[in-house]
Amino acid sequence: MRLMLSGKATCNSHGQDSSYFLGWEEYEKNPYDQTRNPQGIIQMGLAENQLSFDLLESWLSENQDIAGFKRNGKSIFRELALFQDYHGLPEFKKALVQFMEEIRGNKVSFDPNKIVLTAGATSANETLIFCLAEKGDAILIPTPYYPGFDRDLKWRTGAEIVPIHCTSSNGFKITARALERAYQEAQNRNLKVKGVLVTNPSNPLGTTMTQAELDLLMDFIIEKQIHLVSDEIYSGTVFSSPNYTSIMEVLSKYEKAEVWDRVHVVYSLSKDLGLPGFRVGAIYSNNDSIVAAATKMSSFGLVSSQTQYFLSALLSDKKFTKNYISENKKRLKKRHASLVSGLQNAGISCLESNAGLFSWVDMRHLLKSNTFKAEMELWEKIVYDVKLNISPGLSCHCSEPGWFRVCFANMTEETLEIAIQRIKAFVESVSRGHDKAIGGKKCLNINLRKKFSKWVFRLSFHDREAGER
Amino acid sequence: MSYVSSNRKPLLSRKATNDGHAEKSPYFDGWKAYDKDPFNPTQNPSGVIQMGLAEHQLCFDLVQEWLVSNPEASICTKKGVDKFRDIALFQDYHGLPAFRNAVAKFMGRVRGDKVKFDPDRIVMSGGATGAHEMITFCLADPGDAFLVPTPYYAGFDRDLCWRTEARLLPVVCHSSNNFKVTRKALEEAYAKAVEANISVKGLLLTNPSNPLGTILDRDTLREAMSFINEKNIHLICDEIYAATVFRQPDFISIAEIIEEDQEYNRNLVHIIYSLSKDMGFPGFRVGIVYSYNDAVVECGRKMSSFGLVSSQTQYLIASMLSDDQFIGKFLLESAGRLATRHNDFTDGLCQVGIKCLNGNAGLFLWMDLRGLLMDSTVEAETALWRVIINDVKLNVSPGSSFHCSEPGWFRVCIANMNEETTKVALARIREFVLRNGNKPNRKEKCWQSDLRLRLSFRRIDDVLRSPCIMSPHSPIPQSPLVRTRT
Numbered sequence: 001m002r003l004m005l006s007g008k009a010t011c012n013s014h015g016q017d018s019s020y021f022l023g024w025e026e027y028e029k030n031p032y033d034q035t036r037n038p039q040g041i042i043q044m045g046l047a048e049n050q051l052s053f054d055l056l057e058s059w060l061s062e063n064q065d066i067a068g069f070k071r072n073g074k075s076i077f078r079e080l081a082l083f084q085d086y087h088g089l090p091e092f093k094k095a096l097v098q099f100m101e102e103i104r105g106n107k108v109s110f111d112p113n114k115i116v117l118t119a120g121a122t123s124a125n126e127t128l129i130f131c132l133a134e135k136g137d138a139i140l141i142p143t144p145y146y147p148g149f150d151r152d153l154k155w156r157t158g159a160e161i162v163p164i165h166c167t168s169s170n171g172f173k174i175t176a177r178a179l180e181r182a183y184q185e186a187q188n189r190n191l192k193v194k195g196v197l198v199t200n201p202s203n204p205l206g207t208t209m210t211q212a213e214l215d216l217l218m219d220f221i222i223e224k225q226i227h228l229v230s231d232e233i234y235s236g237t238v239f240s241s242p243n244y245t246s247i248m249e250v251l252s253k254y255e256k257a258e259v260w261d262r263v264h265v266v267y268s269l270s271k272d273l274g275l276p277g278f279r280v281g282a283i284y285s286n287n288d289s290i291v292a293a294a295t296k297m298s299s300f301g302l303v304s305s306q307t308q309y310f311l312s313a314l315l316s317d318k319k320f321t322k323n324y325i326s327e328n329k330k331r332l333k334k335r336h337a338s339l340v341s342g343l344q345n346a347g348i349s350c351l352e353s354n355a356g357l358f359s360w361v362d363m364r365h366l367l368k369s370n371t372f373k374a375e376m377e378l379w380e381k382i383v384y385d386v387k388l389n390i391s392p393g394l395s396c397h398c399s400e401p402g403w404f405r406v407c408f409a410n411m412t413e414e415t416l417e418i419a420i421q422r423i424k425a426f427v428e429s430v431s432r433g434h435d436k437a438i439g440g441k442k443c444l445n446i447n448l449r450k451k452f453s454k455w456v457f458r459l460s461f462h463d464r465e466a467g468e469r
Numbered sequence: 470m471s472y473v474s475s476n477r478k479p480l481l482s483r484k485a486t487n488d489g490h491a492e493k494s495p496y497f498d499g500w501k502a503y504d505k506d507p508f509n510p511t512q513n514p515s516g517v518i519q520m521g522l523a524e525h526q527l528c529f530d531l532v533q534e535w536l537v538s539n540p541e542a543s544i545c546t547k548k549g550v551d552k553f554r555d556i557a558l559f560q561d562y563h564g565l566p567a568f569r570n571a572v573a574k575f576m577g578r579v580r581g582d583k584v585k586f587d588p589d590r591i592v593m594s595g596g597a598t599g600a601h602e603m604i605t606f607c608l609a610d611p612g613d614a615f616l617v618p619t620p621y622y623a624g625f626d627r628d629l630c631w632r633t634e635a636r637l638l639p640v641v642c643h644s645s646n647n648f649k650v651t652r653k654a655l656e657e658a659y660a661k662a663v664e665a666n667i668s669v670k671g672l673l674l675t676n677p678s679n680p681l682g683t684i685l686d687r688d689t690l691r692e693a694m695s696f697i698n699e700k701n702i703h704l705i706c707d708e709i710y711a712a713t714v715f716r717q718p719d720f721i722s723i724a725e726i727i728e729e730d731q732e733y734n735r736n737l738v739h740i741i742y743s744l745s746k747d748m749g750f751p752g753f754r755v756g757i758v759y760s761y762n763d764a765v766v767e768c769g770r771k772m773s774s775f776g777l778v779s780s781q782t783q784y785l786i787a788s789m790l791s792d793d794q795f796i797g798k799f800l801l802e803s804a805g806r807l808a809t810r811h812n813d814f815t816d817g818l819c820q821v822g823i824k825c826l827n828g829n830a831g832l833f834l835w836m837d838l839r840g841l842l843m844d845s846t847v848e849a850e851t852a853l854w855r856v857i858i859n860d861v862k863l864n865v866s867p868g869s870s871f872h873c874s875e876p877g878w879f880r881v882c883i884a885n886m887n888e889e890t891t892k893v894a895l896a897r898i899r900e901f902v903l904r905n906g907n908k909p910n911r912k913e914k915c916w917q918s919d920l921r922l923r924l925s926f927r928r929i930d931d932v933l934r935s936p937c938i939m940s941p942h943s944p945i946p947q948s949p950l951v952r953t954r955t
Contacts, residue, residue: 004608004701004703004736004737005607005608005764005765005768006606006607006608006609006610006613007610008606008607008610008768009606009607009608009764009765009768014771014772048558050554050558053553053554053557056553056557057550057553057554060545060550060553061547061550064546064547066545067540067543067545067546067547067549068536068537068540068543068546069536075533077529077532077533077536078526078529078533080752081529081532081749081750081751081752081753082524082526082749082751082752083751083752084596084745084751084752084754119595119754119775119776119777120560120774120777122775123595123774123775123776126775130482130484130485130632131481131482131484131485132480132481132485133482134482134483134484137482151771151774152774156606156632156772156775194482225480227480261480262480270560274557274558275557275558276557276558276559276560277556277557277558277559277560277779277780277781278557278779278780278781279560279777279778279779279780289481289485289486290481290485293481293484293485293486293490294485296490296492296627297490297631297632299595299596299598299599299627300595300598300599300602300628300632300775300776301595301599301754301775301776302595302596302754303754303779304752304753304754304778304779304781304782305752305753305754306752306753306779306781306782306785307779307781307782310545310781
């Protein structure tokens, strides 16, 4: 029967066999609950922002008018139910771009006519790649990167990702050398490089790009005459210095230049506002052709008009947005500090970071050997023995074993404290030499391990399986 | 903006720059006339009436009433806000269980509870538009083809072909047998594909039909099942208009046919559904892929990440569709109002000698104006269409935009307006016919040829050069499309 389906249906490019997702499966089977399952696995692999719902809920209680599909007391249900214009609700786009400006300290201005609404950043990224690349083309992405990109950028588009290898030697910053090497690798693989895609602030690093990196990227894409996509989904989570610099700020210096048309931003409300369920994504571009094409493509994943309306009211409330942005940052900063200091007490350091909903944790010293196999063994221990679902660096295509992404904003303070205690206990047990053998406990079932091994093998050789398109 | 940089490297993909979005079709031309001069009973009573948009606007009062009585269905109200956080966080591509259960139950009810749907086979998508693209990505590789009976919904060219690079091959149907989908036509289309070395992956049926407004009878459905089983190809049934059946005969879903014979290969059957037509909620983007094939459900679910239904909307829909009493009342009332509207139009048209295909479903009529054509060509149809838009001021859709093989048919949407506008539209048609034809009690044939002659004396040149309408062959980029679906 699998022969009856498309190549896309039968290949593994959706990336769902990745450990990133496997850890979730294990969590689903045994999820931590403070009262009902205190021994369960704590979810630290999910980059969600759960810290500021009270602010949203209190806004709702003061703005009941919009709740019942009403505007100024009058029902607009009919209008909303019928509204399927792929140009999007004008008041929502206006409010959204203003929110994006506010997040960037009003240092840039966005034109609502240049924004395309999509069903989440997942759809925004895919749509943008559909517009920029096709089979035989490559997008360069700095490692480590968000595991979902393998699915979002490659699966149905047919494009390829070639990594720009970044290392801990300089805090995983992008270098000119790494860019050139990646470009060369693409050429060696007979791939046409169409662009570079960066996430800024970075997932999984939690860092914001330096001015030097941004300038380097601009120089690179100008020289190679390629595109730059900046996924700025975490732009509202920058909680401490250095200040955030969006690519749009850098681009403002190039207004009349050719490169003006080749820089695009992806955004979403899933992280900053903590609303992943609402599927609100956006593409922003100065390139009219891309806006036109992406707008038509957005037909395949529009934002529900019900959601657009609610958010247009929320984001138009400037008092709310100002307070939310600042309060949200404060809470993220505090939570980040809790995790970092907790880990420090356990002798574990993190990459210094100022953004995101996670820390990039250095557990290289806990590896039996400097290999990904050792990383996998450590990860298994952490999932099954320590009972924490964290994301191993390999799943983020990190080139060095031993790094893990640990989320901190998707749980209560109490739960974070428990997680930290568990890690501390684990590290202590390791140093006492009470290292539990994996084989004895058989915590990871054989199938799962085979899946993971196969995936690790494939990633290491940057190969697609035979039969994949 | 140049698509090519100074050293001739193409900057954008082919998909971004080709016409795969199918918006250059003449189908979308009429929209421009409407957008420039939209009818409004008080502010613009002589404007163009929109009859090109297949929307169901007849039952919003019922839904609004339900919303007022059920504030907890919205996570934004005081009654519902305790769910806000959980719903806002919910991005699981399996969808809210309550949503899937409610949709499965609703689909069963719409089919008179003659079949049951399994909530675990329900996969979300970005409207039916997203559903069609997604199922195509699951079933077809670039270059593969789907057979589709003509006339068919113009959006399929984009939905099934644009980014997927699949293709559509017509199964030509004729008015001589009321556009029935015959086994002969299926076999011919298939043979033609084989001869051209095109790999056929499946057959796409829309039942009830857009634009015909008819349902497929049991024999046709059985033939289709037998055909796809024999050829070992997929069957995609778009049942988006299932609840718009307003009169006998009863709707028969492919889900019913599957149960009739254990020999049928269920793995080949997939249903596309949406709430855009039956409930009138196109803005909420609730698309569904229901597949009997486990591998398709699994793959489809992963792909649904690209077009999930907003959890806020899932929650509202789950609540609404689970209200058995409300749904019972809604379905009954909706069918009744559609029947009345349908009768109002067909009676009114009949009075001036205009016939429609005998239909019992959909939100439109398939109007027969072949008698008014100067000759049986697409050009003549287009000329007549421009007269209807410019003179009669009704935006209707010409059959050619639905790939109809016979010129002279027009789709006229009738459920997207209130009663007052209905009367205005009918009055305009009557007035146009009377102005250009003879008395309405004349024998049909004579009347039609008189009207045709009169039309031929019109200054067609004027019409063609009308600034309101661009030629379908105009190279000027047109983007009148503001709807994703008609």
